[in-house]
Amino acid sequence: MGLKNNLHNFKEKNKDKKWIPGFNALFTFLYMPNETTHNGTHIKAADDLKRTMNTVIMALVPCLIFGMFNAGYQHYLAQGLIESANGFLGASFWTLDNLVVGLWKVLPLVIVSYGVGLAVEFVFAIIKGHEVEEGYLVTGMLVPLIVPVDIPLWMLSVAVIFGVVIGKEVFGGTGMNILNPALTIRAFLFFAYPTWMSGDKVWIHGAVERDQMIAAGQNVDAISGETILGTLAQGKEVAYSVWDMFCGIIPGSVGETSTLLILVGAVFLIFAKIGSWRIMLSSVVGALVMGLIFNGLVSAEVITEGSKFYGLMSTEFWHHLLIGGFAFGTVFMATDPVTASQTNKGKWIYGFLIGFLSIMIRVFNPAYPEGVMLAILLMNVFAPTIDHYVVQGNVKKRMKRLKAKTA
Amino acid sequence: MSKDIRIKKGLDIRLIGQAEEATESAIISNSYTIRPEDFHSIIPKLVAKEGTHVKAGETLFFNKDNEAMKFVSPVSGEITEIQRGPRRRIDAIKITADKAQAFLDHGKFDLNSDAEKTKAHLLASGCWAFIKQRPYDVIAKADSTPKAIFVSGYASAPLAANLDYTLAGKEAELQAAVTALSKFTEGGVHISVGAKSSSPLANLQNAITHKVSGPHPSGNVGTLINKVNPVNKGETVWTVNAQDLVIIGELLLTGKFNAERIIALAGSSVKKPRYFKTKLGAEIATMVYDNGVEKDSNARFISGNVLSGKQVQPDGNLDYYSNVISVIPEGDDYEFFGWNKPVFNKVSTSRALTFSWLTPKKKFELNTNTNGEHRAFVTTGTYEEVFPLDIYPMQILKACMYKDLDEMEALGMYEVAPEDFALTEFVCVSKQPHQKIIREGLDLMLKEIG
Structure with missing residues (x-):
């Protein structure tokens, strides 16, 4: 009790100080704050x-x-x-x-x-x-x-x-x-x-x-x-x-x-x-698809043993999931909600492209053999665009409804 | 045309303190308060002065933009106080009630009259206040023609008053009101009732009944509109609360504006949650203390439900549209390591060491703590799980925040009301005030587009 009250009093006393967010950050780690709702929902999850x-x-x-x-x-x-x-x-x-x-x-x-x-x-x-x-x-x-x-x-x-x-x-x-x-x-x-x-x-x-x-x-x-x-x-x-x-x-x-x-x-x-399981799953699918394409190229003998891409292209498609940072990137990086696509449909596209591009960069860029980092950063940049088109789908539906009504 | 509506997205928040189905007559309130802020966006022009005596149903003030739209007193008595805020805005009108109630006779109404006559009657008798419109979730413009009218007869919000119970025996009034409303629209009066209920609203003439089921917000009128006939740009729909139909109906049948209403007193701070017969604007103190809340307890009094109601002081009053008073404990205390320890006694839609998913039937005692601090939007996908409308919730909220009118319109702002965003606000990890954001967005549109 004592500690809680002392910290509370300290916070109240120094409310206007510039450094108070620093103190609050530490305080809120120890105690969840006493903040209450004001209208809107009176209860919170x-x-x-x-x-x-x-x-x-x-x-x-x-x-x-x-x-x-x-x-x-x-x-x-x-x-x-x-x-x-x-x-x-x-x-x-x-x-x-x-x-x-x-x-x-x-x-x-x-x-x-x-x-x-x-x-x-x-x-x-x-x-x-x-x-x-x-x-x-x-x-x-x-x-x-x-x-x-x-x-x-x-x-x-x-x-x-x-x-x-x-x-x-x-x-x-x-x-x-x-x-x-x-x-x-x-x-x-x-x-x-x-x-x-x-x-x-x-x-x-x-x-x-x-x-x-x-x-x-x-x-x-x-x-x-x-x-x-x-x-x-x-x-x-x-x-x-x-x-x-x-x-x-x-x-x-x-x-x-x-x-x-x-x-x-x-x-x-x-x-x-x-x-997001959507991102993780679609990313794995994307990687497998790209891996399969490369395996196909090798077995169709488009790429032969002499090629500098042979080593990575001939790697069995599902091994790509196990090597390098692919798994880590997919599970912990691609799923960052802020930089990923924010719509559920968008997440499928975003994840798939991450998997797809990861393996592509990995194979074609042997100087930097880790592709997942660059693939995620690239898709981070495109995520808002993907969302834009997904949301436009909803907007179009609304426009269509309006047209059907006025026609 | 009747359609069964079954929604999957949503969340039933089970709370302790559901009102038991037994009605008591509340102690008769001495004073009644009408707050113009209940009638969002209406600028009141006062008719009754301090010290004058009014009958129940007599005009207190009218709408500055439409003099025909009257707002009337729920009781007969003397106007004892008019509280004003900054710039002489009228905050509250207090009426001290007479011992014996006298009603202004608005005259028995012929239900076969045409729309114009009906409209004039409702406007003059104060009943127009109960008719709201979308877009903007404000009192309906008298010159608008709705494409359809919607009434929700199913209350799915936590601790809501059971409408089957509170409306029982009011079939005649409900029927009269629905008949009158049906004159205004060609799209019909759509009424939702619970799939398993025996609602007095289920078998009305001149109405289209929809059976709804699924978690909250299946009973929200916004959900009904979205599933039946969503609002497009340039269109208007009207909504009326089911309990307000009774007042409209009684006025049409008898000529009396009878502000009586059965309300629920609910919540975990209430010793014996139950129903009361009371009137609009009554002091809540007449109900909450007897077998209810401890005096001086640290509780939150809410006129309305815990998701969208208004906070009121213990000496405050029932607002114009609510049929429930919820009382829950305040949560103004710190919780040691509250952010990372396993949580069993709070509701959550995640499973991040929160265990409400283990006990889906358990009833919780939630307080008003925000359970964390306000942050920017971070997580995604959580709102969609509890939001059944065909609208992107986070995107529309952000559009409201950066005040992009075109985008708000494109994303469906004409279709929504703040209460549609109550559940997304409840689950919001970033503790953003969704309903406030939507209200401000709607106000901005109302001002700019009208």
Whole structure:
């Protein structure tokens, strides 16, 4: 009782202060506010934006934890210090050693992402005099999961500031942005610091450091770990089984490797009615269709083994769902309600095109083998257009009704 | 032409405190209050001065734009106070009632009269106030010709008064009113009744009855219009509340404006929710305390239902159109970790650690807490689940907010009233005031387009 009343009195006393949104943001995390309705509906449903965002974060937690173990696992495996884990429950995967490396490398990413991003949000809230909005709660969790584990923290900070300011705040904050902020952050990193975002060194903790040591003349073995997409783009044989890909014990960005756990998150989000099943389903369909088209081209021998596209085109169509960031992007990024299509019909089109374009970009752009990020950003831009035409359908129906009446 | 209407999209909010079907006569209210704000967009010209004595049914004021449109006193008594707001706007007219009620005799009306005569009679006797129109959800313009008239005889809102019960035995009055209304339109008087009900409205002559079923807002008149004959640009439809038909009917049959009405007192703050026989404008204090609400309890008094009613003070009065007084607890307290802990005692359409989906039959005790702060629109698709009209709710709300008249018109603004957006407002994660946004949008259109 005491704490609640003290905080309440403090809030009332400092109502007019400029910094009060900052205090309120923290206060409302502890206590749901005492705000009541004024006419309109006198009662309200239980959900608010904090709860919605929190649900998405809960869906992300398994991916985060898995990502920590995987960071350590890939680190030790590349050095040949541990046996390859056989499957999801492999003995050499869920070890304390792996987790320690993961905590050491991944937690700083989480802390920097939240720290910098929320700082920007607080500053904007105070400048603009509105309450701190919850949008960044999810973005802040997504960002560490979609970057390579060894990304320098200052780069992450710069990207987060760019993403939040240019991706979101200039449009008016949460709910107004056109591009998915987390992907804006990743795209910024991708184009500003490409050497840290692709290649065969960045996906494994320690690989870049080893390279530098070798360059400095030390006598150590180089370690490397190519992602499956990178391997395929170069037309090489993939060393991982389908089961490994599904479980996620493969190199990749921190949290996007485990299709299994992403699927768990997807089921949770759909059940909670927070994530749009329409977008997820249509996106998967789109990817499968594109994959089938490419497979068809290969089997019709339009593309032959010598072609630089052969590696990715001949990948079995459904493997595309398991490799790269496709699953993660589809479940957690494409479904961002603000930047996705807002009409139910539009969601089908939007999702389908994301899946379709992801695989197309993936195959035709081997320099940047991850297509899902660019596909989602592109469709973010087109989502309002899709909605426009869907809504026009409704408007036309109304016009037709009027014409039928007056005719 | 009768059509059964079954809707799937919607939400039944089950609340504790449904009125039990037993009627008491309320203590006779000493004072009655008429608030011109109940008659949205009407500018009143006062006829009765402070201190004058009026009979029940005698004119208090008329519409500045149409002198023939009178608004009358529900009781006979002395006008004791006229409260004015800024710029001498009339806020309230208070009437202290006589012990013995005297009615102004408007004369028994010949139901075979033509539309013009009927119209003049309703305008002069104060009954026109009960006829509303769409577009704009305001009192019908007297010179408009409706393409059809709609009456909802099925109340699906939470804690609503059961119309089958409150209208029982009023068949003659209802029939007279419907007969009179049917003169105004060629499109017929459409009446909705619950699919399983034994409504006195079910077997009226000169009317087209529709059986409706499904969750709220199946009983909203807006849903009925949308499913039967939606309003197009340039068209008008009229709507009348079922309980107001009784007053119109009695006036036509006897010449008396009898403001009596059976209303429900409901809500979880009420000890014994039940029905009362009272009059328009009566003080709610005459009903809410006896076996009702604790004195000095922290409760919200609402004239109307919990979704679209008006907040009134405990010494306030029943408004002109409501047939329910809802009393629910205020929610002006903080809730520790309210935003992330599992919720069992509140209603939600999601399953984001909210568990009302587990207990679909459970009745809830909801308070007035907003359960979160006001935010920009973020989530999508939630409104559509509870919105049965063939309109894009979020898009039309946004059009109202950025005041794009062309877009509002194209998206269907002529068809809607604020109450159609009550459920979307209830489920809104961003806690946006949908009904207010729609009302302001309609007012803007009324002003600009008329």
